[in-house]
Amino acid sequence: MLPASRPARMTTPIVRAAALVVVAALVVAGCGAAATPAPSGPTALAPGTYSSRSFQPAVTFTLPAGWWNPADSATYLALQPVASDLAGIHLFRDPQPASQDPSCPTTAEPNVGATSVALATWIRGLPGLSVGGPLLVTVGGLQGVRLEVSIAKDWTASCPFANGLPTVPLFVGADGQLRWVAAGSERLRLDLLDVPGGGTVVVDVDAFDGALWDQLQADAAPIVASLHFAAP
Secondary structure (H helix, E strand, O other): OOHHHOOOOOOOOEEOEOOHHHHHHHHHHHHOOEOOOOOOOOOOOOOEEEEOOOOOOOEEEEEOOOEEEEEEOOOEEEEEEOOOOOEEEEEEEOOEEEOOOOOOOOOEOOOOOOOHHHHHHHHHOOOOEEEEEEEEEEEOOEEEEEEEEEEOOOOOOOOOOOOOOOEEEEEEOOOOOOEEEEEOOOEEEEEEEEOOOOOEEEEEEEEOOHHHHHHHHHHHHHHHHHOEEOOO
16 A cells, blocks of 8 residues: 555554655554564564564464565554565554545545455545455455455546655555555455455455565465464
């Protein structure tokens, strides 16, 4: 999503785009608590299996060499290669569909259901997006719907913070701290998953720079396959 501040991403969680950088940072900021890398850059975690400290439902994941965990809050978890903050895997708990008002506010679009099917139907109908799927999937023990998402080639509308980059708002947080926006050449694979008892988890394999997509898919596949969500 727009890195600029990828949870513009508003973060203590992230927003993307600079817009590229500003949005991404915002997005992350908007996603929840995010760790701030040292001035020298992030430090990769040792290869191995880890568990979320705050994200709910609790999730375990196995990281290869060269990856780290820059954000872990109750509603947002980020896993990224230390070599680039323009690619990674982002997990969201109960993200709300973003308002499609041209001002791109951090408010939700009304009258959209909270299930994986309702979110998938809404995303597939958004002007400005090219969407592949849906495909039924099971990820980490949760079932739902997979979509492949990118900006449509003829789309030119832009959020005020995106410096003219074509954008489509996707998710916001209930607390106003998350703004996740698809932009430019970005490629996303969204697994919209239903949580037993209510709510959703979204697993977003996301390359803000579309040129990174093929490599990200290869790198992310074993990490996503390793995810396991605890019973809520």
